[in-house]
Amino acid sequence: MVRIASVLEYMESRYPKGSVEDWDRVGFIVGDRTHEVRKILLAVDPVPEVVAEAIDTGCQLLITHHPLYLRGTSYVSSDDAKGRMVRDLIRADCALFCAHTNADVAVGGVADALGLLVGLEEMVPLVGRGEGNLGIGRVGKVKRQTLREFSTKVASVLPKGPTGLYVGGNLDSEVETVAVSGGAGDSLLGAARQAGADVFLTADLRHHPASEHLMEGPPALLCGSHWATEWPWLPHLATELTQHCGDGTLEVSISTVCTEPWVEHLPTRGRL
Known part of the structure; x- marks a missing residue:
């Protein structure tokens, strides 16, 4: 029998709270550490659709990247969506845990997973933190190619979502450091x-910062969706949990629900 406590012990050692940003809220959110766990669902966001998926598939533990209450709360009533999620998780005896900025900076965490997905080699932290390879983002090398070729590759491997991939920069420029x-x-x-990147892949870039950056030259910019650039960590986490927790009976699945707030991207065709 596997207890939730043993899974959380692994998560808390693998992604320690000591590497969490001051503003972040991570850890054990809902549930009882002493309860048994047979099925775990992994997801980026704790939203109603994901909570329903965890409950409907009989999971005893939901692990997400993003916190439920990032800015805190004084209320968990069913008057709002987050309160209803807490209610539903408790009624279904399904626990909730999150690893956010501590998973972002970890070796083998969110940044490494994204770098591996797009083919980076010789990766080091973009902004290092302490010893080892802890740090925000990654910078590495790819075979020399054009921005057009690299952006096409990135678009082909990022999880499918409604917003796709935005590209800023000279499509014929050469890319090697990413x-x-x-x-x-x-x-x-x-x-x-400062890292000498030819292109920077991230998400949620705003109009003015991106425009002003590109005025000054490289790196070119690739802007995916928040969800799509963080989801690639989940398969790595599933492998870790399967290998390191329990007695071989633990079932770990990954939510494929796209939790972007947008549902469709329509090209605009109005007259200028």
Whole structure:
């Protein structure tokens, strides 16, 4: 029999709270550590569709990347969606745990998973933290190619979503050094340039920071969706949990629900 406590012990040692950003809220959110766990669902976001999937598939533990209450709360009533999720998880005896910025910076975490997905070699942290390879983002090498070729490769491997991939820069420019960071990457534009990257892959880039950055030259920019740039970590985590937790009877599955707030991308065709 596997207890939730043993899974959380692994997660808390693998992704320690000591590497969490001050503003972040990670860890054990809902549930009882002493209860048995047979099935785990992994997802990026704790949203109603994912909570329903965990409950409907008989999971005793849901592990997400993003916290449920990032900015805290004083209320968990069923008057709002998050309160209803807490209610439903408790009624179904399904626990909830998250690893957020501690998974972003970890060796083998979110950044490494994104880098591996797009073929980076010789990866090092984009912004290092302490000893070893802990740090935000990654920078590495790919075989020399054009931005057009590399962006086509990235679009072919990122998880399918409604917003696709935005490309900024000279499509015929050469790409060899690549920086990546899953999730919102506005704050790392300067670090990507300082690292000598030819292109920076991230998400949630805003109009003015991206435009002003590109005015000054490389790196070119690839802007995926927040969900799509962080989801690639989940298969790696599933393998870890299967190998290191329990007695071989633990079933770990990955949610394929796209938890972007957008449901469709329509090209605009109005007259200029």
